[in-house]
Amino acid sequence: MSVSFTKMHGLGNDFIILDGRDRPLSLSTALISRLCNRRTGVGCDQLVTLSAPTQDGADVLVRFFNPDGSESGACGNASRCVAALLGGNPTLQTQSGLLPTSQEDGLISVLMGTPRLDWQSIPLAHECDTAHLPLHDGAACSMGNPHLTLFRSIEDAASMGPELELDPLFPDRGNVGFAEILSPTHILLRVWERGAGLTLACGSGACAAVVNAVRRGLVERTCRVTMECGSLAITWQDDDSVLMIGPAQTVFTGTLDKDWLEDGQTPTP
Ligand SMILES: N[C@H](CCC[C@H](N)C(=O)O)C(=O)O
Numbered sequence: 356m357s358v359s360f361t362k363m364h365g366l367g368n369d370f371i372i373l374d375g376r377d378r379p380l381s382l383s384t385a386l387i388s389r390l391c392n393r394r395t396g397v398g399c400d401q402l403v404t405l406s407a408p409t410q411d412g413a414d415v416l417v418r419f420f421n422p423d424g425s426e427s428g429a430c431g432n433a434s435r436c437v438a439a440l441l442g443g444n445p446t447l448q449t450q451s452g453l454l455p456t457s458q459e460d461g462l463i464s465v466l467m468g469t470p471r472l473d474w475q476s477i478p479l480a481h482e483c484d485t486a487h488l489p490l491h492d493g494a495a496c497s498m499g500n501p502h503l504t505l506f507r508s509i510e511d512a513a514s515m516g517p518e519l520e521l522d523p524l525f526p527d528r529g530n531v532g533f534a535e536i537l538s539p540t541h542i543l544l545r546v547w548e549r550g551a552g553l554t555l556a557c558g559s560g561a562c563a564a565v566v567n568a569v570r571r572g573l574v575e576r577t578c579r580v581t582m583e584c585g586s587l588a589i590t591w592q593d594d595d596s597v598l599m600i601g602p603a604q605t606v607f608t609g610t611l612d613k614d615w616l617e618d619g620q621t622p623t624p
Contacts, residue, residue: 358616361440362397362606365432367555367584369606371399372433372440375406376415384424385619390611391422397609400554403433413448415441421550426450429499431558431587431599435463439603451499467559467597470566471497480526486570490524491515494567498597500549501525502563504532506573509545516547532560534568541579542568556582562597565589 358380361372371390373380382404390396402420409416417437419430428450438445438456447454447465455466471477474485477497485495493505503519505511512533519531528549535543544564546557561580568574569591577590587601 357613358611359608360397360611361608362399363433363436363440363604364606365435365556365558365601365603366582366587368401368432368557369399370401370403370433370436371397372403372405372437375404379406380404382420386616387420387424388422391420397611400548400551401427401430401433403430403437405437408448410448410453412446413453414445416448418450421548423550425550427500427550429467429559431465431467431498431560431562432556432601432603433558434465434467435558435599435601435603436605438463438465440605449499461602462600463603464598464600465558467498467562467599469595470563470591470597472566472570477501478526480524483524486567488524490519490522494570495525495529496563496566498559498562498566500559501527501529502532502560502567503529504534504560504564504567506534506536506568506571509533509535509543512545512547513553516553520547520549530557530560530563532557532564534564536568536573537581539573539575540577541581542574544580544582546582555584556587558587558599558601561587561589562591562599566591566597 404418406416419427444457452468457464530549531547533545546560565578580587590598
C-alpha cells in the first residue's frame with residue numbers, strides 16, 4: 356500500500372500532512388517519530404493527520420503530533436497549512452474545538468478559539484496567579500495546548516527551554532515562549548516547543564504571547580509577532596477569541612517508500 360503525503364510550512368514551522376479522509380491511517384508512536392526524523396525519515400516539527408469530521412459544522416478532523424510521538428491539542432501554523440491545502444474556508448475540528456478559517460490575498464486566517472487562563476485548564480500543578488507565575492515571573496495560558504511565556508531575551512530559548520518544558524509546574528509539560536516587547540504592537544518571539552524543541556515559529560505560542568502580554572499591560576490587543584522567518588498578525592478579539600493571520604506554503608508532495616514503511620529497524624536517534 357502506498358502512502359502519499361504533503362510537506363508544508365508556516366513561517367518555517369514545518370509539517371508532514373497525511374490525508375486519511377478516504378482511507379484510515381494507522382500510525383504508531385514509533386512510526387510518527389520515524390517520519391518526523393530529519394535524517395532517516397521525511398522530517399518535520401509536527402505530523403498532521405486529516406480524517407473525516409465527527410462533529411456537525413466541521414469539514415475535516417485534524418490531529419497534531421510532535422516528533423516524540425505526543426499529541427498536541429492545537430497547532431496554529433499547521434492549522435493555516437491545512438486550510439491552505441484544502442482551499443475554500445474549511446472549518447477544522449481539533450481537540451481544542453472547531454476552528455473557522457478564511458483566506459484572502461494569499462494569507463490564511465484561523466480563529467484559534469478562546470484562551471484558557473485558569474490554572475486547572477492550562478493545566479498547572481497547583482493554584483497560582485497565571486499572569487504572574489512563580490517561575491521567572493512568566494505568565495501561562497492554554498490555546499488548546501499549554502504555553503508559558505517569559506518576557507526576556509529570545510536568546511535564552513535554547514538554554515532555558517529544555518528544563519522549563521519539563522518544569523513540575525506544568526504536569527503535561529509546556530511550550531515555552533521567550534518574548535521581547537519591541538513596541539505596544541510588536542513582539543519578537545522564539546519558542547521552545549513541547550515534544551519538538553526549538554522551532555522557527557509557533558502559531559499557538561504567538562497567540563499565547565499576545566494574550567499573556569495583554570494581561571500584563573505590555574501590548575495592545577492587536578499585535579504583530581515576529582519570529583525567525585516572518586510575522587503573524589494576532590488579535591485577541593473583544594469576544595475573547597484569538598484571530599491569527601499569516602502565510603502557509605506547500606513545499607512538495609511525496610510517496611513513502613514501501614520498504615522504508617515496513618522497516619521498523621530504521622534508527623530513530
Ligand atoms: N507549532 C505549533 C504548536 C505545536 C505545539 C506542540 N509542540 C505541543 O503543544 O505539544 C503551532 O504553530 O502552534
